[in-house]
Amino acid sequence: MSTDMTAMCDVAFLLLTFFILTATSKVPEALPVDTPASTVETKLPESDLATLIVGKDKVFFDLKGKDVRIRTLELMEDKYGVKFSESDKTEFSLMSDFGVPIASLKGLIDMKSSDRIKADQPGIPKDSTDNQLREWILNARKANIEVANKELNFAIKGDAQENYPAIQKVMDALQDQNVNSFSLITGKRGKDF
Amino acid sequence: MAELNTGDGGGKDGKVRSKKLSSKVDLTAMVDLAFLLITFFMLTTTLSKPQSMSLALPDKDDNEINNKEVKVDENRTMTLLLGENGKLVYYMGLITNPLIAPKDIAYGKNGIRPELIARKKSVLEYTGNPEKGIIVIIKPSKKSKYKNLIDILDEMAITDVKTYAIVNDFLPEETKLLEGK
Numbered sequence: 001m002s003t004d005m006t007a008m009c010d011v012a013f014l015l016l017t018f019f020i021l022t023a024t025s026k027v028p029e030a031l032p033v034d035t036p037a038s039t040v041e042t043k044l045p046e047s048d049l050a051t052l053i054v055g056k057d058k059v060f061f062d063l064k065g066k067d068v069r070i071r072t073l074e075l076m077e078d079k080y081g082v083k084f085s086e087s088d089k090t091e092f093s094l095m096s097d098f099g100v101p102i103a104s105l106k107g108l109i110d111m112k113s114s115d116r117i118k119a120d121q122p123g124i125p126k127d128s129t130d131n132q133l134r135e136w137i138l139n140a141r142k143a144n145i146e147v148a149n150k151e152l153n154f155a156i157k158g159d160a161q162e163n164y165p166a167i168q169k170v171m172d173a174l175q176d177q178n179v180n181s182f183s184l185i186t187g188k189r190g191k192d193f
Numbered sequence: 194m195a196e197l198n199t200g201d202g203g204g205k206d207g208k209v210r211s212k213k214l215s216s217k218v219d220l221t222a223m224v225d226l227a228f229l230l231i232t233f234f235m236l237t238t239t240l241s242k243p244q245s246m247s248l249a250l251p252d253k254d255d256n257e258i259n260n261k262e263v264k265v266d267e268n269r270t271m272t273l274l275l276g277e278n279g280k281l282v283y284y285m286g287l288i289t290n291p292l293i294a295p296k297d298i299a300y301g302k303n304g305i306r307p308e309l310i311a312r313k314k315s316v317l318e319y320t321g322n323p324e325k326g327i328i329v330i331i332k333p334s335k336k337s338k339y340k341n342l343i344d345i346l347d348e349m350a351i352t353d354v355k356t357y358a359i360v361n362d363f364l365p366e367e368t369k370l371l372e373g374k
Contacts, residue, residue, distance in 0.1 A: 005220035012227035019234035036343040040246040040350050054339075155245055160340035164275075164333045167342070168361060175250055183245035186343060 029053070030097050030121055031060045036160040037189035044183060048150050050140050051185070052133075052174075053097055055159035057166050058123025060099035061136050068152075069093040071143035072136070076102060079135055084109070099123040102132055126169060133173050141177070154182040246346060250359065268292065269316050270328045273305075273345060276371040277336035281305060281345075285312065288366045295370050300344050309352045329357040334371055 033055040046064070053060040063069050070089045077084055080102045084092070088109050099121040100108050108116060126133040137154075144152035154174055158167050174182060267286045274282040274295075281300055286292035298304050309329075316327040329349065333342050342359075349357050 005224055009220045009224050009227065012224055012231060016227050016231050016234065019231060019238060023234055023238045035243075036340040038244075038246055038343055038347040038350070040347065041244045042247060044243055044245045157243075158339040160338065160343075162339040163335070164337045164339060164342060165335050167339050168333075171250065178252065180252060181247065181249040183247050184343065184346070185243050185245045186347075188244060189347075 030117055030119075031055050031058065031099060031123075033157055033159040034161070035157060035185055035187045038186035039189050040186065041188070042183070044155060044185065045153050048144055048148055049153050049155060050137070051097070051155045051157055052137075052170050053099075053157045054162055054166055054170055057163070058099055058121075059126055059133055059166075059170060060097045060121070061124055061133070061140075062097035063140055065144075065147070066093040067147045068140070068143050069095075071147050072140045075139035075143055076135065079139065080132075082106065101125050101130075126173065131173070133170075134176065137173060137179070138177060141179075154179055155185050156182060157185040246343075246350065248346065265328055266320075266325075268319055269325065270330055271309075271312050271316075272330045272332060272367075274367055274371055275331070275333040275337040275341045275345065277334070279341065280371065281341075282370050283308065288364055300341070300348075305345075305348055306352060309348060309354065313352060313354060326355055329354050331357060331359045332361070332363060332367065333359065334363065334368075 031053050033053055048068075049064045051062040053062060063072060070093050073084060073089055073092050076082075082102055082105070084106065088106060091109050092105075095109070095113070095116070098105070098108060098116075101122070101124065108119065108121070111119060124133045124136060125131070141152045144150060156167065156170060158170075171182075174180075271283060271285050272288070276282065279300060281298050281304070282295050283298055283305070284291045284293055284295040288295075298308060309327075313327045317323065320326075331342070331345055346357075348354075
């Protein structure tokens with residue numbers, strides 16, 4: 001005589017449904033980087049987070065939270081006078097990281113998500129003459145305070161083989177705005193290192 | 194309930210009975226599958242979170258730095274110069290009058306780590322105050338890689354060095370040290 005498994009089956013599928021719904025699908029990254037390993041295991045915050053991805057001497061920007069993304073784009077719209085439609089903004093809120101100057105951002109939004117990865121994105125301009133990176137950081141912070149009423153956290157995700165001056169430039173951009181505390185995203189390393 | 198029984202073999206007493214189908218189905222395989230998927234989704238949702246190390250840098254204000262220079266005891270400072278192709282040079286004290294002359298050293302378990310632990314101990318003996326430990330100055334050169342910096346920051350975490358700073362200014366002697374030989 002075998003036991004009645006109906007209830008167990010119910011519970012199992014309830015949990016399964018829960019985990020499937022809470023799992024967020026991983027969006028492929030526009031700039032894949034190989035992060036260096038470390039033994040420190042602090043987890044990154046889930047929300048209120050902006051990630052600066054540094055690789056191949058380019059900087060890409062990624063922001064968590066749909067509402068924060070939309071608000072950031074609106075602030076950037078005002079700053080640079082580039083117009084985005086409502087559907088552009090919604091599309092932008094669903095995107096992952098990007099690395100184009102603000103002028104060509106609309107072109108990137110119009111692309112299909114599979115094409116965005118293939119598109120050769122030049123990185124966000126960060127020179128002193130046209131420092132759009134600084135504006136993105138500043139407006140993302142403003143937007144996060146407006147939307148979530150919290151200070152935005154920053155994380156730097158750098159490629160292990162990236163030259164230090166490229167990282168230094170990004171750190172400087174953050175420090176210029178008195179963001180002195182941020183996270184460095186690293187991979188996992190064995191205990192016996 | 195594990196089987197779709199078809200009733201007891203009819204026809205013993207010659208009557209033909211319509212076969213009764215049990216309404217219970219064996220759920221074992223289904224439950225197995227459900228739990229397998231649960232395990233998969235549980236692990237993928239929690240394991241995909243990236244890990245990070247936090248870094249705090251001092252305020253950047255040119256005026257203030259010019260006004261009040263931070264004076265530190267040179268007996269407590271250890272300077273690490275990060276160079277090209279994994280080159281690592283360290284010295285204690287001032288570059289002009291070092292307590293321990295600049296020396297090349299390797300990264301990792303058998304290189305910088307025992308040295309850091311030993312220096313940390315000797316500095317504590319020197320000051321005799323647990324709050325005044327070693328001060329490590331990390332100077333990544335223009336040619337160093339991001340990996341080198343993370344490796345050193347990781348060593349700081351492993352050896353539990355509380356005070357360290359990333360400094361970008363190089364003295365001429367230090368540049369010579371990294372390029373020399």
